[in-house]
Amino acid sequence: MTAFTVWKFDDPGGAEAAAANLKQAASEGLITVVDHAVVSWPEGQANxxxxxAHDSEWRGTGLGAFWGLLLGTLFFVPIIGAAAGAAIGALARHTEAxxxxxxxxETIREQVTAxxxxxxxVTQEGDLDRVGERFHGFRGKLIATNLTEAERSTLLETFGP
Structure with missing residues (x-):
C-alpha cells in the first residue's frame, strides 16, 4: 500500500530531523520511501x-514535478481571499486522482505556517504506526492519506518517469 503523508512540526527544524529519522526507519526496513520533501518556515520569513529529496532516482523528475506543483501552489502562489479557494480547487483537481x-x-495550508x-x-510497504512512534519527540502531527492500488498507479503514471 502506498501512502501520501504530511507530518507537521511545531518548529522550523522538526521536519528535517524527522526526515533523517524516516531515512533511518527505511534503512531498518520499517518503510520504503518513494520520495519526500521538507518544508521549513522560520518565524519572520514571508515564505x-x-x-x-528525489529518493528514487528513476522517478525523480516526475515526482519533482509533483512536489513543485503541490508545494508551489500551497506556499508560493500569492493567494488572497477568493483566489485562495480557486488555487486550492485547481490543485485539488490535479491531486484527487x-x-x-x-x-x-486546505488543512496543510492552514497548519503549516511561519x-x-x-x-x-510518498511511502509504501510501511508500518506508519511504528514510524510515527519515532516522531513523538518531535512534537509532530500526522495528516495521512492512504492510497489505494488504483491511486498508487495513477500517482506513478501521472508523476512517474
Whole structure:
C-alpha cells in the first residue's frame, strides 16, 4: 500500500530531523520511501524554504514535478481571499486522482505556517504506526492519506518517469 503523508512540526527544524529519522526507519526496513520533501518556515520569513529529496532516482523528475506543483501552489502562489479557494480547487483537481483531496490541501495550508515545518512523503510497504512512534519527540502531527492500488498507479503514471 502506498501512502501520501504530511507530518507537521511545531518548529522550523522538526521536519528535517524527522526526515533523517524516516531515512533511518527505511534503512531498518520499517518503510520504503518513494520520495519526500521538507518544508521549513522560520518565524519572520514571508515564505518557507523547500527541499525535495528525489529518493528514487528513476522517478525523480516526475515526482519533482509533483512536489513543485503541490508545494508551489500551497506556499508560493500569492493567494488572497477568493483566489485562495480557486488555487486550492485547481490543485485539488490535479491531486484527487491520487487520493489528496481539497480538504487535506486546505488543512496543510492552514497548519503549516511561519514557525513550523512539514515533512511530505510518498511511502509504501510501511508500518506508519511504528514510524510515527519515532516522531513523538518531535512534537509532530500526522495528516495521512492512504492510497489505494488504483491511486498508487495513477500517482506513478501521472508523476512517474
Amino acid at each position: 518557507p524554504t523547500t527541499k525535495q 491520487v487520493g489528496i483531496d481539497r480538504k487535506q490541501l 514557525g513550523t515545518s512539514a515533512l511530505f512523503a
